[in-house]
Amino acid sequence: MSKPEIFRKLHHVCIVVRDMNAATAYYESAGIGPWTDFPPLDAFQLDGYDRDAFLKLKYKFANVDNVQLQLCEPGDGDTPQKRFLENRGEGVFHLGFAVPDVDAAEGVAIGAGIEVLGRGRLPDGSGFTYFDTARAGAGVNLQVRARKE
Structure with a gap:
């Protein structure tokens, strides 16, 4: 089995938080921001997600010099x-x-x-796939994402 070469270009780090307002205020006080709301997630076709629960995820992002930081409540x-937050607390989800x-x-x-x-795709074929690597010993999930320009 060959080793995958897909985990080479880091785009973002996503941190699961209990309180989006408290988290963004904290990071802004540390000089990280501004934080921007994600566009609506309702266009994604999903596999591995309860659609109603997926649409209740709150995301914000901030771009720093070399990577994007994301917060998810x-x-x-x-x-x-949600399972990650309940079982492990706040921290890097993927x-x-x-x-x-x-x-x-x-x-x-x-x-x-x-x-x-889990995965989500937009009609143009772009989207994301999460891999269940946290339980496999990596401590954090990995994700691939592609966006059509």
Whole structure:
């Protein structure tokens, strides 16, 4: 089995938080910001997510010089982010890596024996796939994402 080469270009670090307002205020006091709301998530076709719970996830992001930081506050319902928060507390939920083709990258990871945690795709084929690497000993989930320009 060959090693995947898809986790090479770090795009973002996502931190799950209990209180978005408190977290953004704290990070801004440390000089990290400004924080911007994610665009609505309702266009994603999902696999591995309860749609209603997914749409209750609150996300904000801040761009720093070399990477994007993301904050996620889970809402009601069952999502991997909510389970992470309940079981492990606040912290890094995933590292997001940019890839040119999310479907191809997902196939490479599956071929390497890495389990899919969940995925979302937009009509143009862009989107994300989370891999269940936290339980496998990595301590944090990995994600690939592609965006059509």
